[in-house]
Amino acid sequence: MSNEWPLWEVFIRGQHGMSHRHVGSLHAPDAEMAIKNARDVYTRRNEGVSIWVVPAAQIAASSPSDKGPLFDPSRSKVYRHPTFFDIPDDVGAM
Amino acid sequence: MPDLFEWLCRMGDNTLVLGHRVSEWCGHAPVLEEDIALANTALDLIGQTQMWLGLAAEVQGEGRSADDLAFRRDAWDFRNCLLVELPNRDFGHTLMRQFLFDSWHKLMLTGLCESQDDRIAAIAMKSLKEVSYHQERSADTVIGLGDGTAESHDRMQAALDRLWPYMGELFQPDAVDDRMTRQGIAPDLAALRSGFDAIIADTIQEATLVLTDSRFAHRGGRDGSRHTEHLGHMLAVMQVLPRSYPDARW
């Protein structure tokens, strides 16, 4: 049972120069096979041009209980969004 | 049989028969990721079959299709090498067979990209990308299993010993091959051997396996003169519907 292939998280960059995006997970004995397995499992429909794999155990994640302190403070920084500013129509596109 | 048709059947029957064998694993592989990868290999080979046998049917000019050639010829008309018709046996045999064939196939297709016949060069170029991946994957798996546990090592060695005598057939040109080579259509099979031996030697060594010195080669597949008993059984399954219901369209 302990001999199960480890779990890997798979990130794929689509065709259009986007960021790598998490698409799912799979099992593989090592990183090289994880990349090959990701190619076979997650790009069957021409979905990708680049693959990253990361051992699932190596992912450090924020804790749900920290959600308030981590993310709420940014809500009040409304001036970071372009819609905060009123620019007269006469100025044209900005 | 005209040379070009005969030769195209050799290419198309190899991929047809091997694709069929690999597809037999679907739903039965040792682990899900391998199940999916094997199906991809089989799908590529079926696609290549459609191209090779499609061109063969066109060259033949008797109004037949790739499907007619695949499903309505008898075993003695098949021109695949013996290696690909051998049964899957265990996963080790399947992957060793795949690795040996892929390694030949990749060299052959590389040569065919230079074919004087544009149609053949086009098929080779499309297939080469697929087969390069097959070869990389099967080589990795052969290395992994050869170098794995004592059991996996022994199984891979047994597979290599059993399959090696079927390899030589792919490097022995006959009169058809010679004429294809002289016309600039296909590379010289004998000349592919040294490149093949180098690839095999590296991988087999990394897999901690031992290659026998024997160059004995079974033959009889590529000219259809003496297939193994296994091909007939395979065709009986594969062709059952078109043969049983000759008027049906599917």
Place this chain on the structure above:
Amino acid sequence: MYAQMIQSEATTEDAEQLAAFQARIDAGERIEPKDWMPEGYRKTLIRQIGQHAHSEIVGQLPEGNWITRAPTLERKAILLAKVQDEAGHGLYLYCAAETLGISRDDLTEQLLSGRMKYSSIFNYPTLTWADVGAVGWLVDGAAIMNQVPLQRTSYGPYSRAMIRICKEESFHQRQGFDIMMKMAQGTEAQKRMAQDALNRFWYPSLMMFGPSDAESIHSTQNMAWRIKINSNDELRQKFVDQTVPQAEFLGLTIPDPNLRLNPETGHYDFSEPDWGEFFDVLRGNGPCNADRMEARQTAWSEGQWVRDGLMAHAAKKRARRVAAE
């Protein structure tokens, strides 16, 4: 449906926490792996997603039975791609279940020992090529009824797996119907195969939704948790309403003398399947239960040396790399 008769697990946490959890679900929030969740929710989900995954994997077998006999190269490629998708869907679902703290090997062992179930439908045989069409048309058609709403299920990883699955599945039912059209318009022998396939798969397809669960407490709890979205009867009716006109289009007869459009409800009235047979199949007495389990057990046990071998090689490679540094 690929997950049938999922019993909800009892939950013993304190009322306040449970209420807060329920409020998140009611607000349409997704529950993510590291979020707090009631033990009953977690266990029920493992059972449901696990059963769903097992159904995909065992579901490869009835259609896989015809891969080597597909009648054209194109049909062979389509069928192989479809059965391969099912392996992929099983893989996605196992990964979703793994986020709940159970390993894929554990889930597999539970399937092979009979402690976990898979859908009853895959214990029926595929006897002719038309069965491949009928499975795509009816079985995938029934599964889609359930899978589309499950894209909105409360558990994030399950929802994301379903979204991917639904996207990929969209060709499955169509390829089945495409085969049925060819068969129904074909020779006499083909028409006979098509009708025979419908005769054998109609009631097992209705059984896929499970017995009526309007009164079930499990169903009520699972719906509150949004891991079940519609009642079994609701989905079954929808399936019948959708399928009857398709059968008419094909010129095939649904094997139910009581089938008729009810002008008052606007829905089709239809006969219940034989629920005695359904429970027999669940107990292991379907026509193919033993064959299906044997196939999976063989694949697993004969694959052990492969999984171990590649794992051992990876460990050696790592050790060599460390030694070289």
